[in-house]
Amino acid sequence: MKWIEPSPEEKERAIAHILVRGLTRPKSLWRHLHELYRSLGFRHLFLNTALPVIASVALMIGFIALFPLPYDEYRHAVLFAAAPVFFIFVVLLTDMAERMSGLFELKMTCKYTIRQIAAFRVLCFSLMGTVLCTLSNLFIRFYDMNSFFRALSLSLCALFLFSFLGISVMRYFNSRWMHWAPVWLWMAVGPLPIWLFKKQWESFLSQAPVAITALIAAVALALFLRELQKLITIPQREVASYVGG
Amino acid sequence: MLAVNHVTKKYGTFTALEDITIEFTGGVYGLLSPNGSGKTTLIKMLATLLFPTSGEILWEGMEIAKLGERYREVIGYLPQNFGYYKHQSPRQFLHYLAALKGIDRSAASRKVPELLQLVSLGDVMDTKMRKFSGGMIQRVGIAQAMLNDPKILILDEPTAGLDPKERVRFRNLISELSKDRIVILSTHIVSDIETIANRVIMLKDRKLFCNDSPANICHTLSGKVYETWEIESVAQPHFPLTQRQEDGRTLVRFVCETGCPEAARPVTPNLEDVFLYVYRDQVM
DSSP states (O other), rough: OOOOOHHHHHHHHHHHHHHHOOOOOOOOOOHHHHHHHHHHHHHHHHHTOHHHHHHHHHHHHHHHHHHOOEEEEEHHHHHHHHHHHHHHHHHHHHHHHHHTTOHHHHTTTTSSHHHHHHHHHHHHHHHHHHHHHHHHHHHHHHSSSHHHHHHHHHHHHHHHHHHHHHHHHHHHOOOTGGHHHHHHHHHHHHHHHHHHTTHHHHHHHTTTTHHHHHHHHHHHHHHHHHHHHHHHHHSOOTOOOSSOO | EEEEEEEEEEETTEEEEEEEEEOOEEEEEEEEEESSSHHHHHHHHHHTTSSOOOEEEEEEETEHHHHHHHHHTTEEESSOOOOOOOTHHHHHHHHHHHHHHHHHHHHHHHHHHHHHHHHOGGOOOOOOOOGOOHHHHHHHHHHHHTTTSSSSSEEEHHHHHHOOOHHHHHHHHHHHHTTTSSSEEEOOOOHHHHHOOOOEEEEEEEEEEEEOOHHHHHHHHTEEEESSSSSSOOOOOOOOEEOOOOOEEEEEEEEESSOOTTTTOOOOOHHHHHHHHTTTTTTT
């Protein structure tokens, strides 16, 4: 039998074809989330989360409504402290609900693990947090648009910083109590400075340039999304955590 | 083939399992040892809930941790403490888990009633699970583990809390499901696996003690197990296994390594004898 040698071009084409078939491009965050949504749908993605969502919204509204100092004099400090409340508590409470259901281990052995579902939920919760921040800013009357945008960028800055920190804690730490860390951190950065520095803290926040706070919010959002991508694709993680142990 | 190669698992300074090597090909594997001997740790490693400190676990030659969702797609897992949503019916619950397992809706609609019939829950598939007995919940657990028609079915203490009738029903079910797949069943109850396991794996002192057929394992005590009504007349050193009361007298079954005592008659050893003898120095 006579063999016909392939030309260099044919070899190149064959190699390219094999590579296209053989190499799978790592999935992007959006592809992961889209696939999750298509397979599970909102009903299954948010199963057993109604109570945590209601409780967290109530906590955020309660924090603003029951703030003990004169609201008009501390509006920036209050908005800054209130912005991450919904996000922090909804992530914590949904995690607790998940663990109490006794299905955590089983869900970790399924194709779509509870960690991936948690990542989807976290993104949705941060969007809900953004809407709540915007609504709380709209609720408060500002003298001009500049004041409104300053307050909104401050709120989003706090929200995305805490979203980023919260998700980093989920990813890096395995300890049982670690998922309470964002709550302690929030208390330290949110209400504590108001109590310690009072008017000085309000003055500092109210004079922060919009460009700086907006920039911090944008950077924190980018870091948050990057952490989310990592959380969803961690190859090997023991059951002790998707949010602590 | 699922291969556990020289696996050691440590929790800090505590070693739970040491240098375990096992190959699973097909059929029912009974993982039999007392509580606290590392069964659940091994089961959790096979289910990718824990990862070895050293050694590797391979499925078809690939490390299971690296296979990720490709491995999770071929396993069915029933954890020791099986949770469920009380407000859901078995049908709703199985549909939810089918979605998590990546099974498309039309396939799940076909598969869910089929499986619920198989585990004899066909007539209550739309009843809320809060009304279910422990045995019924366990059967829901088996059904969910079978949703993706797994090549590896992993069951951790599946008969805990079941009454004798449920136990028998469960054993028959496992026997039926074991065709063309690997079934790994961990238990400390000998009767759960005596009749259905093709191989029995025993762990002792954190290490693999044996991995053999029940018949071969029983054979290790061949000619050493006896029964007598007069245990006090047995002079040789012996280890009592079980006692049975009959007509006000006590029939004692025991192991004697040094030849047949006069007042006793030799009996065929069973898996329970081996279990009690092997773990005689452990609290059970």
